[in-house]
Amino acid sequence: MDIDFRLLPCLCVLYMITFLDRVNIGNAAVLGMREELGIISGTKYNAALMIFFIPYILFEIPSNILLKKLSPHVWLSFCTFGFGLVLILQGLVTTWKTLMVTRWFLGMFETGMLPGCVYLLGMWYKRSEAQKRYTFFANSTILAGAFGGLLASAIGKMDGIRGYRGWRWVFIIEGCVTCLIAVVNWYLVPDFPEDCKWLNKREMEYLRDKLGRETGKLEGKVKLGVREVAGVFRDWKIFVGAFMMFGQVVAAYGYAFFAPTIIHTYGYGEIKTQLYSIPPWAAAYAASMVIACLSDYFRNRYIFTILPILVGMSGFGILLNVDDPNHRNLQYGALFLLTCGCYSTAPVFLCWFGMNLGGHRRRIVGTAFQIGFGNIGGIVATYSFLEKDAPLYRNGYIIGLSFSCFSAAMSTLYLLGCWYENRKRDRVMAEGGATSEMTAQEEEELGDLAVTYRYAY
Incomplete structure (x- = not known):
């Protein structure tokens, strides 16, 4: 419990503010940003959403390497202060070009x-106890979605203060809060178990025994040259894990970026639109925690990816087939299914894939690649809901439904891959393979590729 108390609140706050600062542009769009910057028609607004993902995807793996070298509390706090400062500047832009920058x-x-x-979460917990923690952490995005609408509805009332429109105050105030959180978390974010000063010798030995087989030895130095990083990609399952996240990200970001725009088409005003965007996020939070608890209880990940995906697909199906203005309540209800499905699945993907990677090296590179490649889906999502498709947005819903199906297929392929590897290793062990000659150092180098390792599914 002490680990939970020290680790989870800090990381949850960091990720919540990260996601909030990323998607609050959707709230700003409803509050007049597009009109003031002259990006009402065409795809300039979509381009502003898309350009975020280019550096976000490119620098995932280098960032995780820097986190290991500099320590989590230094790197995470620095990044947080950086994007908080950028968000303040985003509230001062006057043209589409400066918004893009x-x-x-x-x-x-x-x-x-x-x-x-x-990566940091994965180094503190066993696979059997991780899903609830991963989901509690990932649910920060749901809280960000809910609070984003609530904050935007409140901040939007500052319209005209000091000559600034309400949408500008959304960026400026949330950016200032982000910078403050970065300073506080410099002192609060824990580092890796082997680097934490608040663990006594007995607690360190307990963690070493508990986590050693799953995360590798608790040691600070890990060689991460080009050869070591490239070696991780010889395992085909790395790509499947990234593909299953990619499909889900398309659906999830499609909703996160365009929820206010979709709800606005139901005939609500600017402030009421922000408030109506909150309940679907709240439902998704409850649903994802139920999925996480059931997944840990039954010690199964695959089933609890497929079930939420089916729920999300049913939401897309309703939105595609119900376009009568007299059925706004049904359409709004479908948004609950969509959010519950999309945002219950992603944490299971993160936990299942990340906790199946053994050793620091494979987990550093593998988790960063899954998230980085997966976020290419964010680029697809930014062009899913175009102005020309309003108010029905059929193309957006078709894209979300299609990529949800793709994600389910990749999840099934990953299950089969893990099952096949476990069966193959069981046969090698039963036939008395040369595993007894493997040194501890060799086992550490191989991580989850070692014949003694078994994948969870």
Whole structure:
């Protein structure tokens, strides 16, 4: 419990503010940003959403390497202060071009947050106890979605103060809060178990025994040259794990970026739109925690990826087939299914794939690649809901539904891959393979590729 208390609140706050600062542009769009910057028609707004993901994707793996070298509390706090400062500047932009510049740097500073936090979480917990923690952490995005609408509805009332529109105050105030959180978390974010000063000798020995088989030895030095990083990609399952996240990210970001825009088409005003965006996020929070608890209780990950995906697909199906203005309540209800499905699945993907990677090296590179490649889906999502498709947005819903199906297929392929590897290793062990000659150092180098390692599914 002491580990939970020290680790989870800090990481949850960091990730919540990260996601909030990333998607609050959707709230700003409803509050008049597009009109003031002259990006009402065409795809300029979508380009502003898309450009965030280019640096965000490119720098995931280098960021995780820096996190290991500099320590989590240094790197995560630095990144947080950086994107907080950029967000303040985003509230001062006057043209589409300057908005594009700030969105680029926002993506560059935010690139280290999710893979860094996921990697750090994975080094503190066993696989059998991790899902609830991963989901509690990942649910920060749901809280950000809910609080984003609530904050935007309140901050939007500052419209005209000091000559600034309400959408500008959304960026400026949330950016200032982010910088403050970065300073506080410099002192609060724990480092890796082997580097923490608040663990006594007995507690360190307990963690070493508990985590050794799953995360590798608790040692500070890990060689991470080009050869070591490239070697991780010889395992085909690394790519499947990234593909299953990619499909889900398309659906999740499609909703996160365009929820206010979709709800606004139901005939609500600006402030009411922000408030109506909150309940689906609240439902998703409850659903994801139920999925996490059941997944840990039954010690199964695959089933609890497929079930939420089916729920999300049903939401897309309703939105595709119900376009009568007289059925707004049904359409709004479908948004609950969509959010519950999309945002219950992603934490299971992160935990299942990340905790199946053994050793520091494979976990550093593998988790960063899954998240980095997966966020290419964010680029697809930014062009899913175009102005020309309003108010029905059929293309957006078709894209979300299609990529949800793709994600389910990749999840099934990953299950089969893990099952096949476990069966193959069981046969090698039963036939008396040369595993007894493997040294502890060799086992550490191989991580989850060692014949003694078994994948969870």
